[in-house]
Amino acid sequence: MDINNLKEQIKPFFWVEHSNSFSVCLDAGGYKDEIFNTRADEGFEGNGYDWASLANVFIEEKRPDLGENIRFDPEAGMFCAYSSNGEQLKEFILDFKKACEDEDVIKDLFSRAELD
Structure with missing residues (x-):
């Protein structure tokens, strides 16, 4: 897949290439806030x-x-997943973004998310 096409498909997530690994990140806040608001209490x-x-x-x-092969390194203001295997990270983010865009799927997955 063309990298520019990938970048467009995964927005608002963004792709970062490092010398020996790859990351996909999201500035927290704004995207899918309504999902998180369901468990704000x-x-x-x-x-x-x-x-x-x-x-x-989602991974589990x-x-x-x-x-x-996929690891997470979140911060308060940013979600970040990374891997030395770029192809597997691409598979992850494409499938994860698709899940995020399906309201029923993402609500179901989020129902089992645990507060960190």
């Missing part, structure tokens, strides 16, 4: 840690084949 804010928790459930349930 539990402490979810839609920050980077909350996104990592959601992404963990939908793409366990990627679990060994």
Whole structure:
């Protein structure tokens, strides 16, 4: 897949290439806030840690084949997933973004996310 096409498909996530690894990140806040607001009373804010928790459930349930090669490094203001395997990270973000765009799927996954 052409990298520019990938970048367009995964927005508002963004792709970063490093010398020996790859990252996909999201500035927390704004995208899918309505999902996180459903559990605000539990402490979810839609920050980077909350996104990592959601992404963990996604990996465990939908793409366990990627679990060994995808890692998360969230911060309060940013979600970040990284891997030395660019192809697997591309698979992850394309599938995760598709899940995020399906309201029923993302709500179901988020129902099992744990507050970090």
